[in-house]
Amino acid sequence: MNNRILELLEKQGGSYLSGELLSQELGISRTAIWKQIKKLEAAGYEIEASRRLGYRLMGRPSKLTMQELGLKLQEKQVSMIHGIRLFDAVDSTQNIAQRLAEDGAPEGTLVIADQQTNGRGRMGRKWVSPHGKGIWMSFILRPGMPIHFAPQLTLLTAVALCRALRAAAAPLDIGIKWPNDLLIGGKKISGILLESTAEEERLRYVIAGIGISVNLTKEDFPQELLDIATSLQIQLGRPLGRAEIVAGFFAQFEQLYAIYQKEGFAPIQTLWEALSVTLHKPTKLIIGGKETIGTPIGLNEQGALIVQREDGTRVPLFSAEQVPPAG
Structure with missing residues (x-):
């Protein structure tokens, strides 16, 4: 009621x-x-x-509420969410979702918090997660597919999130930096972390973690991050409804996940390449501690980034650090 x-x-x-x-x-x-x-x-x-x-x-409440989340998911006709665990503050939504998955929680279980005290990104990096200003969430997937398809799910999640944020924060030009960041004008606004557990070469479950800097102000960021990180509010000049963004993301994800399961990776690949800010720009890549210069030219059918080196050879990458070359 x-x-x-x-x-x-x-x-x-x-x-x-x-x-x-x-x-x-x-x-x-x-x-x-x-x-x-x-x-x-x-x-x-x-x-x-x-x-x-x-x-x-x-x-609206400064805190996320079950009422508002439920309403927005219903408005967007999202059916994939099967249970929401909403917290005021947690160490990491990723940790909680992993424990729930091990206990048998179904696909579509969502863990979301107003604050993370130990949020993490790729390679163990910490994520700035102040109270009531961002979206810090993880959800469970049980795709039941071979483990080598896992990178495709990261790319699918990035496409869904980019499309949702572009809709919520128009006219901001938001793009995807390979493999898991969303940027505005070269500054990070969101990160994605997918962690999977496999058994006999098949995925038992995948935990998809997402952090979005929604209504953070410049004062919320450490001084050393101001040149590389930003928020939707800083860029747009006004705050946004977090529950609306959550629902918009899951509406996009549910649609793309269904397409992926029916048609495979090709449609997702096309969408990702169209939204990418990574492609066709010479880039310094750090692979296994070694630096090389190459130009990303697209994805292959497995979801690897194809990089053309300066000598013309092409290599597929599933993981690497990517930074602009000096000068």
């Missing part, structure tokens, strides 16, 4: 909706409407009430 009231108030776009119309729409008394409004206020929603005009939504 709360979700339905919230949906109707949101559709008003900040205008009043009378208690009488709410009562007629939901088939309950105006007293019952008032009680439900009080529950929404207790959950952190700011609702202005007028005896003459009715109710209007003035603000």
Whole structure:
């Protein structure tokens, strides 16, 4: 019932909706409407009430709530989520999702937190995850496919996230840096970490971890990161609804995951290459501690990045550090 009231108030776009119309729409008394409004206020929603005009939504909770997440997922017609674990603060959503997967949690189990105290990215790097300002989440996949397909899932996740953020934060030009970062103007706004467990060369489960710097300000970043990291709010000039972004991502992911399972990697490859900021630019690559200069020219059918070296040879890479060459 709360979700339905919230949906109707949101559709008003900040205008009043009378208690009488709410009562007629939901088939309950105006007293019952008032009680439900009080529950929404207790959950952190700011609702202005007028005896003459009715109710209007003035603000959303600074914390993520099950009500708002549920409403947004329902609005986007997302069906892949089968259980949400919402936390105020955790060490890492990735750690919790892994424990749940080992205990048999189904595909589509989502772990999301308002804060991470020890969030991590690739190669054990820490991720800045302040309270109430970003999206820090991990979800379980059980694709049941051979282990060598795992890199394709990282690329699929990047495409879904890039498409969702472009829609939520238009007109920002957001692109994918291989293998797992999203950038605006060369600065990182999001990272993706997929960790898998296999048995007899088949994936038992995959934990997809995503961190998105949504409403962080410059003061939230350490000084040494300001030249390489940013947030959607800094770039757009206004805050964004985090639950809306979460739902938008899963709507994109669910659609692409279904295409991938039906048609294979080729459609995902095409989309990734179109969104990439990595391709056709000479790049310094650090592979096994050794530096080489090459130009990424595309993906192969396994999901490896094809790099053309200065001598014209081409090599497929599944993992490497990529930084712009000096000068």
